[in-house]
Amino acid sequence: IAYLDANGDGVTDIFMATGEYLLEGEVNSILAINDGQGNFTSSTSEFGDNMPPATHARKSIVFDYNNDGLDDVFVFDHGYDSNPFPGSNPKLIIQNSPGSFSWSKLTDQTGFHHGGAAADIDNDGDIDIFVGGFEPFFYINSDGNSLTKTDNLFDNSINKVFSAELIDVDADGYVDLIVGAHEQDGDNTSVYWGSSSGTYGSSSRTIVPELPNYGTVLDFEAEDVDGDNDRDLIINRTGGGNNNFYNGRRVQLLLNNGGRQFVDATNQIDDPGLDTDIWFPWLRAQDVDSDGDIDIIPDDAGYGFSYLNDGSGNFVKTSN
Numbered sequence: 001i002a003y004l005d006a007n008g009d010g011v012t013d014i015f016m017a018t019g020e021y022l023l024e025g026e027v028n029s030i031l032a033i034n035d036g037q038g039n040f041t042s043s044t045s046e047f048g049d050n051m052p053p054a055t056h057a058r059k060s061i062v063f064d065y066n067n068d069g070l071d072d073v074f075v076f077d078h079g080y081d082s083n084p085f086p087g088s089n090p091k092l093i094i095q096n097s098p099g100s101f102s103w104s105k106l107t108d109q110t111g112f113h114h115g116g117a118a119a120d121i122d123n124d125g126d127i128d129i130f131v132g133g134f135e136p137f138f139y140i141n142s143d144g145n146s147l148t149k150t151d152n153l154f155d156n157s158i159n160k161v162f163s164a165e166l167i168d169v170d171a172d173g174y175v176d177l178i179v180g181a182h183e184q185d186g187d188n189t190s191v192y193w194g195s196s197s198g199t200y201g202s203s204s205r206t207i208v209p210e211l212p213n214y215g216t217v218l219d220f221e222a223e224d225v226d227g228d229n230d231r232d233l234i235i236n237r238t239g240g241g242n243n244n245f246y247n248g249r250r251v252q253l254l255l256n257n258g259g260r261q262f263v264d265a266t267n268q269i270d271d272p273g274l275d276t277d278i279w280f281p282w283l284r285a286q287d288v289d290s291d292g293d294i295d296i297i298p299d300d301a302g303y304g305f306s307y308l309n310d311g312s313g314n315f316v317k318t319s320n
Contacts, residue, residue: 001015001016004071006071007098007099008098009036014031015062016032017054017091019055020056026054029054031044031051033046046099052103055078055088056081058078058115059076060073061116061117063118065126065127065141071095072094074129075092075093076113077113079113087111087133088111091104092104112134116129116130117129119166121166123198132162132164132179133162136158137150138150154200155202160182163219163220171231174194178190178222179192182217189217190206191233206260211235218238218281222234225294226255227293233254235252236249236252236280237249237251246279247276248275248277249278249280251269254266265313269315271315271317284298289306292311
């Protein structure tokens, strides 16, 4: 799911890159247009009735590819989700003018593209893209004219990534790379600290504490939850052991302790997590009750609950 202004009317529309667990073909994505009153209608006219397809889209991100002030979309599609994992191609969706889109399949890279993120990692004024998977890489943006694939901006400690974000966590002006996959397979969940070089490596990273039995990392947020003016980490997890793989849910809270170090404060979230709980793929960190602090919610109202912050980083699970 991605949120964007798809027609220049100033209200938020929804783009949904679709797919199914063991789908071998492709299904068309969905664009839901907001009428300004919170009512959404599926529409294909913005794409000339040629909707971009996907096999199993893991993530879509909204960014401005060519700095024209219009929302564009990048779709990470990992393809058929079982052996032999043949992979799929990313899709680049360009809003050429308000309410008019075109898209292309990036056929130069076929792979298990399981997540990614976008930011200007080289400080040249355009947005670059990190693509996760079994063989992660960057697409470096050349002024909105082309994307060039490179895997030489990080060392071999980044070798499998299923979830990622690009955020300036330590507020030093350089974008940091947060990555996670399966801790049960030895994949360290880590923050790689950005620098003027635009590269990332093990010599400048912080390994995040593991959460026993919940080693499958699904999503990240980095916001100030305790009011001390630095970014804390929120990590969405599900089961990672042989007996609970993709069973249960747990949200991990890591408070920023300064010096690029974090202290685990997961016990400040009033939800112990059970193997029988239904996991959710995405979380959002925002002020949902308008009291001036950051709360945590699943990015799907159907789950029916929120974690409300008391202002000091203590969260109470509350039914919506």
